Amino acid sequence: MNKVSIIMPIYNVAAQLERAIQSALNQTYPNIEIILVNDGSTDESGSICDTYQQQDIRIKVIHQPNAGSGYARNAGMDVATGEYIYFADPDDYFDINLIEETVKIAEKVTADMVVFGYCNEVIQKNGQVTTMEHLPQLKGAFTQEKFRDQFRNHYAVSPYALWNKLYRHEFLLQHQCRFTNQKVGQDALFNQVVQRSVKKVYFHQKAYYHYVSMEGSAVNRYRKERFTYEYTIANQFEQWMMCWNKEQDYKDLIYREYWGALYLELSNLSWKDSPLTSRQKTARIAELMRNEAVYEAVNGIRLEEESNAFIKRLLQLLRKKQYDGALRLMHFRVVVGKNFQRSFRWLKNKFTNENGVNSINGNGR
Template structure:
């Protein structure tokens, strides 16, 4: 039985898939099983998966009807046999020592989760920048010991390796049918982790500007940001710690909703824009009446103050429309 289970959800990524699979197979750490979860692809992704399955006994293909990224991750997790689990997105790729360094860190620190830095790779300019997690790798901590860690890490699934029991023992799965599913899951896992460790080195390459990347677009599924924030709020309330981590939850809600509000700059339909703005701020007012007043800096970038107030934002968008 392998020590590590790797789950790769796949949907219409034939152009990127071989590189991602190869980056797993070329890892310096070899004791893993790799589940290629084909989520109803309509291109040649399944054929590529089958070809690799015949070449390497560590690879297992799961072919299923399309259910979305969360459904594919959950399907892989249910059959995973490893003590540790890792999720890789099929349009990205890994640095060769990713598995080795994560396993070593988890085992030497006896932690439930390890979080590492990533390269944000821009295809159009062929450039990289490092996204740091901002926490020293010679320390271990927890949300209980240091609540501010909730404000310092990416919510992505793929810059973390987990003890599988963290999911199983706490009945945590990825919420099916939503975008921003990492947001609705990561902070549950962090809350329930007894200890978290860190690696101050980029071990993953995230394609930030891939055509079709949902983070670049506005559509009706952008409303899912509120659903996923509510996943966190509801879970923390169920665990009776929402009041304890109120400012951390407000920060997470604020920065993520504001990033989605920035997408309204390119929407021409004023009614659609106003509806989204009103929905976002109605939720913030309901759960975080003090917003944006918070002990953490919610307005992190130069013009973020515009997106922290509905009236200011609507006025800005009206002026912007006149000039474009």
Template sequence: MNISPILSIIVPVYNTEKYLIKCLDSLINQTIKNIEIICINDGSTDDSQSILERYQKIDKRIKIISKINGGLSSARNIGIEHAKGQYIAFVDSDDFIELNTYERSLLHFDSPKVDLVYFSTHLVYEVNVHRIQDEQYFEHKHHGLVSLSNDVMTKMDVCTWNKIYKLSIIKKYKIRFPDRLWYEDNPFFWSYTLVSDSAFFMNDKFYHYLIRSSSIMGQYKKKGKVYHRTSHELDPLLCFEYLLDFVFKWDVLEKFKPVLIDLFQEKMFESLKYLPRNERILALNKSTEIVVKFNLKSYFSDDSFITSLFNEKYHNISKVNLYFLNKKQRFLGIWDADKYYIICFLGIKIKIRKPK
């Protein structure tokens, strides 16, 4: 008689032979035994597949799904489709977890109010690489059972792997990761929390997150500067658009509305920062497209940010013009805007209205 696992652990694998054994050891030796470990080999070209097969012979709870490389989101989404547990968790194949992580964490689902268990993270630095994420970002601002209000959600990290979810909620609302986009954790996190009630915060640093220069996100930042040109500069905005599709489909705008503008601005400025200066207009055009697509002007008629995007009056948005100035112009120069001349002197911006 087959007993359904209480927990499904999804492990996307792509060329992580150097780290995979440590990851798998931390999973097969969990103190809770009624689990399934779904490993999705996303077209690895190294020895990852043979390592998975060797471990599958050791532990039959390991299921291997091999596919053509399609990215992290597609691998996780396939894992969701195959999951049979009551709860679901994600572990990246270059990371590892404490052996009692899931036994300790699952206990908190005994309360019917808990839709999410959120444990803390230990950062493991392989090399000296500057990261946007740091110790402060992963610090828990709450402890115990907490209602998922907007104030709480905005103070949580959006990472997928330091949380346990109810598979029933994911399936009911068809929550998935956006295909082939970076920053994919962001819409997944917001989608899930917007349709959930409460989370249980654990301060235990169960998850060991490896920061390495060759990881996907590690390619993007080094000493605070972009050093690897990619095709993902607009992805923050594309993920935000993906999230809004979910928000309007499931009618959760009222819950999301108080933070929508701030999050929208954050993603627009992220894309502006990542794009080369001569392509930054693409981020503004995409932002206008989002405003029109979701008719945001009707929901935020008095908001200057939305109005400026809707009317394509980008110069009215605070700090936008600075993204189109070169270094010399930022300190001393004149910027010709629609209704104003903008004079920059030693970093101070002065707006002078044009004569009619």
């Protein structure tokens, strides 16, 4: 029976950590090792890891100075002895049969990577939980050539997430798949390296992982290097498509990657802690629009195929070089949009509770 190494980077998540560790310990697949990498936590996370290590010999604990989740995962891979690697986050949880069922698939078809579904769970401030299931659009085993031809369907559902994938350890070693020290987007860069060379992938349309977030818990703050991080991901994606000779087939996806980098920078500049003046923000967007790849993406996206009215208007303003208008629109989205979403959610819940159906959406779910 092949061993599976479950690697969990940990930083200041004491409140949720025990649930995550317990979901690993409860796996129905017996041959596992659980590698907990305490990445310089300043809360009780480190001691919780040590306590569990004393209780179960399957648990290994690494304590290291804070270096980021990417390097924490690298530290876990350095000591991993399993034939398969699974990455889990310490503030989520997963079903008890995740490892057993995905390993069975991987062994049956000799897959380098197994992709499966997950549930996005949002805990609202009133304690109510909203759950949305996300499943792969593809199904079954895909050879390298077939995977490349059908890549668009894979790209549509969380291609960069770590926790909805099981990886063959030998493949990761053979292709030197490691995490960088980039503070944001290490998971994307890692998965780009993996998927560029993967020879066989299996898509399993079943959800095992529970991605948990608290309403309003996201830390939205200005990051000076945000665009650089996202541009690096977009540029590596383009190089990946060129390596496959698919840059023309997936030109629209390349555009979306570069557009995503600019979009997130517009959002980044809209946070209230941004130190830039309005004039400096406008100059920043003008500078980025002079980048050939970004300019081509903004002007290459087909507006008639864009269903989001906000995105369409934003692109129109940028094409007309109305950068101050684009920034004002994004600021409205960031500041006012949150309040609108809260009001809409309250109204939807009110209609659902009073009428027994969701009258706004027109269905009973």
